[in-house]
Amino acid sequence: xxxMFEFELLHVCRQTGARRGxxxxxxxxxxxxxxxxxxxxxxxxxxxxxxxxxxxxxxxxGNTYHLLLRxxxxxxxxxxxxxxxxxxxxxxxxxxxxxxxxxxxxxxxxTPDGCWFNSHLDGRRIFLGPRESMxxxxxxxxxxxxxxxxxxxxxxxxxxxxKSVSITLDxxxxxxxxxxxxxxxxxxxxQGGVYADIRRRCAEELVQMDFxxxxxxxxxxxxxxxxxxxxxxxxxxxxxxxxPRYVMGLGVMTQMAECVARGVDMFDCVLPTxxxxxxxxxxxxxxxxxxxxxxxxxxxPVEEGCECYCCRNFSRSYVRHLLxxxxxxxxxLLTIHNVWALNRFMKEMRAAIEDGTFYDWKEQVKKDTKxxx
Amino acid sequence: xxxMFEFELLHVCRQTGARRGxxxxxxxxxxxxxxxxxxxxxxxxxxxxxxxxxxxxxxxxGNTYHLLLRxxxxxxxxxxxxxxxxxxxxxxxxxxxxxxxxxxxxxxxxTPDGCWFNSHLDGRRIFLGPRESMxxxxxxxxxxxxxxxxxxxxxxxxxxxxKSVSITLDxxxxxxxxxxxxxxxxxxxxQGGVYADIRRRCAEELVQMDFxxxxxxxxxxxxxxxxxxxxxxxxxxxxxxxxPRYVMGLGVMTQMAECVARGVDMFDCVLPTxxxxxxxxxxxxxxxxxxxxxxxxxxxPVEEGCECYCCRNFSRSYVRHLLxxxxxxxxxLLTIHNVWALNRFMKEMRAAIEDGTFYDWKEQVKKDTKxxx
Numbered sequence: 001x002x003x004m005f006e007f008e009l010l011h012v013c014r015q016t017g018a019r020r021g022x023x024x025x026x027x028x029x030x031x032x033x034x035x036x037x038x039x040x041x042x043x044x045x046x047x048x049x050x051x052x053x054x055x056x057x058x059x060x061x062g063n064t065y066h067l068l069l070r071x072x073x074x075x076x077x078x079x080x081x082x083x084x085x086x087x088x089x090x091x092x093x094x095x096x097x098x099x100x101x102x103x104x105x106x107x108x109x110x111t112p113d114g115c116w117f118n119s120h121l122d123g124r125r126i127f128l129g130p131r132e133s134m135x136x137x138x139x140x141x142x143x144x145x146x147x148x149x150x151x152x153x154x155x156x157x158x159x160x161x162x163k164s165v166s167i168t169l170d171x172x173x174x175x176x177x178x179x180x181x182x183x184x185x186x187x188x189x190x191q192g193g194v195y196a197d198i199r200r201r202c203a204e205e206l207v208q209m210d211f212x213x214x215x216x217x218x219x220x221x222x223x224x225x226x227x228x229x230x231x232x233x234x235x236x237x238x239x240x241x242x243x244p245r246y247v248m249g250l251g252v253m254t255q256m257a258e259c260v261a262r263g264v265d266m267f268d269c270v271l272p273t274x275x276x277x278x279x280x281x282x283x284x285x286x287x288x289x290x291x292x293x294x295x296x297x298x299x300x301p302v303e304e305g306c307e308c309y310c311c312r313n314f315s316r317s318y319v320r321h322l323l324x325x326x327x328x329x330x331x332x333l334l335t336i337h338n339v340w341a342l343n344r345f346m347k348e349m350r351a352a353i354e355d356g357t358f359y360d361w362k363e364q365v366k367k368d369t370k371x372x373x
Numbered sequence: 374x375x376x377m378f379e380f381e382l383l384h385v386c387r388q389t390g391a392r393r394g395x396x397x398x399x400x401x402x403x404x405x406x407x408x409x410x411x412x413x414x415x416x417x418x419x420x421x422x423x424x425x426x427x428x429x430x431x432x433x434x435g436n437t438y439h440l441l442l443r444x445x446x447x448x449x450x451x452x453x454x455x456x457x458x459x460x461x462x463x464x465x466x467x468x469x470x471x472x473x474x475x476x477x478x479x480x481x482x483x484t485p486d487g488c489w490f491n492s493h494l495d496g497r498r499i500f501l502g503p504r505e506s507m508x509x510x511x512x513x514x515x516x517x518x519x520x521x522x523x524x525x526x527x528x529x530x531x532x533x534x535x536k537s538v539s540i541t542l543d544x545x546x547x548x549x550x551x552x553x554x555x556x557x558x559x560x561x562x563x564q565g566g567v568y569a570d571i572r573r574r575c576a577e578e579l580v581q582m583d584f585x586x587x588x589x590x591x592x593x594x595x596x597x598x599x600x601x602x603x604x605x606x607x608x609x610x611x612x613x614x615x616x617p618r619y620v621m622g623l624g625v626m627t628q629m630a631e632c633v634a635r636g637v638d639m640f641d642c643v644l645p646t647x648x649x650x651x652x653x654x655x656x657x658x659x660x661x662x663x664x665x666x667x668x669x670x671x672x673x674p675v676e677e678g679c680e681c682y683c684c685r686n687f688s689r690s691y692v693r694h695l696l697x698x699x700x701x702x703x704x705x706l707l708t709i710h711n712v713w714a715l716n717r718f719m720k721e722m723r724a725a726i727e728d729g730t731f732y733d734w735k736e737q738v739k740k741d742t743k744x745x746x
Binding site (some may be wrong): 005041042043044045046048049050070071074075078085086087099116296297299309313314315317318321324325327328329332362 | 452688700
């Protein structure tokens with residue numbers, strides 16, 4: 001099929017809103033639904049590009065805020081962009097830095113053009129707004145850049161949510177109008193907290209601006225799971241069917257499946273890499289604390305039947321020992337496993353959408369996970 | 374050539390005492406001179422077995438003291454030995470734990486049968502002597518086990534050195550008489566500090582016991598370089614030409630070359646892996662602090678011309694950024710490079726011995742290294 005649109009819709013589930021798609025980017029094609037491991041500081045923590053390749057990762061996320069602070073735009077520009085800096089040849093999505101400015105940075109001062117803040121590393125005073133963010137994302141040369149947005153906390157009152165969405169819409173326009181890297185796609189972000197009518201307004205105004213893709217932001221920020229699904233349901237119906245939809249910051253298997261059922265195509269999260277470093281393995285049947293003493297002599301793999309490098313080569317007994325001794329290899333092996341587990345999960349999900357079994361598959365996933373809780 | 378002896382002497386240098394040999398072990402053949410990376414806690418820090426394979430590592434060292442404390446003999450026995458526990462299929466040499474008892478452990482109490490000490494981890498009271506050490510090394514199933522010895526500090530007076538060697542000789546006999554794993558070779562250790570006549574006595578008495586190999590211990594413990602070479606020179610002439618000779622705890626390129634010139638065949642050291650974690654790269658022209666600001670925009674590899682995974686794929690600029698951000702990948706990439714650098718160095722050295730250019734090569738190494746100091 002010739003590439004006429006960035007996003008091809010291959011299959012749509014008859015029982016749910018689940019979609020099987022294909023997203024074309026300057027550095028390659030992404031099969032959706034997709035999970036993107038997070039490479040905050042120009043590396044997916046504990047992994048190298050070849051591990052990600054082996055783990056079937058097709059796209060990773062880079063954090064504009066972190067990369068702006070370290071190594072900074074000059075070093076990235078000098079290397080010819082983020083892809084060549086970190087030697088990652090497949091697509092990269094960069095966030096806008098908005099989320100970090102409103103969660104990590106101190107002493108914020110909002111202006112119509114962006115936000116003054118103190119770096120969480122050294123207190124340096126920095127200004128980041130849609131123009132600065134898009135300029136940095138242009139330097140990074142990501143395949144998908146995100147519009148700069150204000151991410152409100154949960155809970156948040158209606159008035160604040162309304163004001164914030166107005167700012168986010170202004171910034172979305174400014175982000176779209178700013179110069180971009182060649183071929184770089186820019187996604188708009190639907191905000192609005194738990195207020196369905198505000199999310200609808202935000203979605204509709206963003207769609208007027210005609211972005212090549214849309215994210216749903218401000219979810220998975222501490223709200224109950226049901227609120228999260230409501231926020232997704234309040235946004236998706238007002239987004240065009242022909243464009244990819246991305247829920248930011250989500251990486252729990254059952255939650256991703258539920259969001260896909262509601263028409264979402266893309267996800268990212270630090271979860272698989274972060275909990276690996278705390279000794280927790282993600283499996284198809286729930287999370288397993290490999291550090292637990294009960295695994296001390298267990299010669300089985302971290303997850304039965306898993307084909308990842310960790311599970312093919314090492315026992316729970318060994319991985320547990322490494323974790324107990326704070327050995328880097330322990331963190332690495334679990335990270336390899338967890339990223340593999342999520343990518344395999346998405347592959348299963350895509351196959352289920354294709355052969356019309358998605359709904360049953362999703363219900364089975366829920367059951368499997370509950371068994372172990 | 375049929376395997377008649379464990380050690381084959383292939384070439385001997387005409388100008389120096391350098392030897393090119395081949396050591397047969399239950400898990401494979403080692404080309405000597407050889408450098409062994411150290412895998413203290415059942416992992417060469419930051420590396421996995423496939424990295425070591427790729428780095429051409431033929432044999433690694435495991436630390437009996439550390440493995441006795443964690444995960445302990447039961448867990449290792451349950452896995453069927455250290456090879457299968459850590460999934461390393463090539464040879465392993467285990468030290469006896471003597472060095473750690475006398476350097477790491479607290480509240481030591483010496484007896485004729487070994488040493489009581491408090492674990493440096495949790496203060497637990499433990500007894501380790503030749504019988505216990507050999508039993509643990511039998512459980513580990515290493516290809517080469519080391520006799521349990523007393524390692525004296527530097528400086529050390531003559532009387533203490535004499536007494537210590539008497540103990541070490543008693544323990545060497547007990548180590549040799551203890552049960553071993555099938556095919557496991559046991560090496561004796563020459564001690565004696567800086568006293569040439571004591572070292573000679575120790576070497577001669579060990580040779581009477583007829584070990585399949587001999588180590589020179591108690592060097593590189595803080596003494597001046599010249600003292601170290603003297604200790605080697607005081608030991609080697611009294612060891613049989615037909616057996617491998619191993620200087621423990623040494624991993625500096627120029628020092629290994631000097632020891633090989635004096636007839637040494639084997640080395641181990643934590644140096645390449647430890648300094649990697651401090652941001653230092655080992656190169657053929659001396660050490661390089663990759664963390665230094667001057668490399669921030671340097672797009673060259675860590676070492677020009679190096680074929681390791683790190684140098685083939687990443688720039689100094691990138692590795693420096695990773696180190697600055699305390700990213701695991703930075704430690705890993707430099708560890709991969711450093712182990713590669715030492716193994717490549719030994720390969721060069723072996724080739725130089727084979728084609729009769731060892732002396733000139735060694736002098737060139739000294740010059741190259743001095744240039745950068």
